[in-house]
Amino acid sequence: MLSLSLRQTIRPLFLRVSGCLGREGQVTAESCRRGLSSADGWTGQENLAQDDPEMWSLLQQEKERQCRGLELIASENFCSRAALEAQGSCLNNKYSEGYPGQRYYGGAEIVDKIELLCQKRALFAFGLDPSLWGVNVQLYSGSPANFAAYTSVLQPHDRIMGLDLPDGGHSGGTDTHLALVDLRPHGMDGARAERVLELVSITANKNTCPGDKSAMTPGGLRTGTPALTSRQFKEAAFEKVVEFIDEGxxxxxxxxxxxxxxxxxxxxxxEDQETVSRIAELRQRVELFARPFPMSGFTDH
Structure with a gap:
């Protein structure tokens, strides 16, 4: 139980934040019913187009870019509508530091169920026996995932060897969805190729090849298939993509x-008009080819 003095101290704070205090400090049913909406018209039910038209416009522009172009960044993919709905749901409201049954905050019973379900599905996906294996499904990006892998095999103060960036980076074992094209035999580098392809609505990224001296003007171009396979690209479509890349x-x-x-x-x-025209003509053909393919996610953003 809160002491009387503490309750007297915090009660006005909660009431004022919720909009339930009148001008003279009295609690009124009408002011509490109106809440914050009476002060500035905000209800929390506004959509993004209403709440922030400028940001909404940028989201629409990005959606348009993805639909009309060819995404070949190997580490990118198009999120499904179902996953976007989960990510943009009320789960954003809950802070859930810790692990199931061992949270630092209350109100985590549903979040616990969700995390346990993710663990169960992860073990099933890799064919692992739950009685022998555990899984942490909280790792959310490459760096902490790598750190978790390192700590599983290293003792304090141990060292592990790695490749320098100009030596080619990681990206082995991924040859089914990734290709590193060495452009050096053709007198080209990844930085120049990346920029031209970007201008014709083909998104790839420059990448070092073994022996490169600079990561800013490397000799390679890295391409990946995940995003376009999510748009239902098959072999014949990828052959056409390669033709576009070659033209670029x-x-x-x-x-x-x-x-x-x-x-x-x-x-x-x-600035060169002939080059500008060549780029525009190729971009038009690329976008005309790409746009009819289906796109995951929401239709407008």
């Missing part, structure tokens, strides 16, 4: 012959 790299090669460093290369792409 040819533009890059032609521009490289007429320019010096990377900065002048990028400027030339936007």
């Amino acid at each position: 790299i040819q533009i890059a090669l032609d521009v490289k012959k007429k320019t010096g460093n990377l900065s002048s290369f990028k400027s030339f792409l936007l």
Whole structure:
């Protein structure tokens, strides 16, 4: 039980925050019913277009970019509508530090059920016996996941060897969905190829190849298939994607012959009228090809 003095102290705070105090400090049924909505018109039920039109416009622009282009970033994919609904649900409201049955805060009984369900499904997905294996499903990005793997095999003060970035990075064992294209034999680099492809609505990323000296102008271009397979791309469609990439790299090669460093290369792409026309024509064909394929998630954002 709270002491009388403590209750007297905190009661006005809660009432004022909830909008239940009148002008003279008295509690009124009408002021409590109106709550915050009487002060500034906000109810918490406004959609994003109403609450923040500028941000809503940017979301729509990004959705448009994804639908009309070819996404080849190997670590990206298109989230399903079901997953987006879960991520944008009331679960965002709950702080759940700790583990099931061992939380630092109350009100976690449903969150516990959700995390236990995720653990059960993870063990099933990897064919593991729950009586022999446990799983942590809270790791949310590459860095902590890597750290968890390291701590499972290392003792305090141990060291483990790794590859330097110019030596090629990780990305082994992923050859079913990822390709690192060495452009150096063609006199091209990943930075220039990446920029031209971006201008024609093809998204890939520059990547180092073994022996590269710079991560900013590496010799490779990394491409991946997950996002486009989620859009129902099959073998024939990917062959067409490769043709588009080849055309883009040819533009890059032609521009490289007429320019010096990377900065002048990028400027030339936007200033030379012949090059601008070639890029626009290729971008139009890429977008015309990409747009009819289905897209996961919501239709408008």
